[in-house]
Amino acid sequence: MAAFPVTLILSSPDREAVSVRCESVRLIASDSSDGKTAGGSVGIRRGHVPALIAVAPGPVRAFAEGREVFRCTTSGGLASVADNRVTLLTERFSETEQP
Numbered sequence: 001m002a003a004f005p006v007t008l009i010l011s012s013p014d015r016e017a018v019s020v021r022c023e024s025v026r027l028i029a030s031d032s033s034d035g036k037t038a039g040g041s042v043g044i045r046r047g048h049v050p051a052l053i054a055v056a057p058g059p060v061r062a063f064a065e066g067r068e069v070f071r072c073t074t075s076g077g078l079a080s081v082a083d084n085r086v087t088l089l090t091e092r093f094s095e096t097e098q099p
Helices: none
Strands: 006-012 015-022 024-030 038-045 051-055 058-064 067-074 077-082 085-090 093-095
Touching: 006 024, 006 058, 006 067, 015 058, 015 067, 015 093, 024 051
Parallel strands: 006 085
Antiparallel strands: 006 015, 024 038, 024 058, 051 077, 058 067, 067 093, 077 085
């Protein structure tokens, strides 16, 4: 498998962090002050500008070589994007089976 340029890291208080190498990450940004209302999908690829993103509850997906390589559902949280790394801090997340 090729070396992938983006690293997705998920962290929550009750689980060991998960790290996934991929080409892109897709998550749902929050569109409200309470962080619960979905605003729209955000895609992150190599070279994305540094950002802090309020993440709404829902799916987080990682892609490589044209297919989904990781999927989980989060309770929402905060994603930091910098240096080809997406770090998502969330209260909880659960991995779902791959298609």
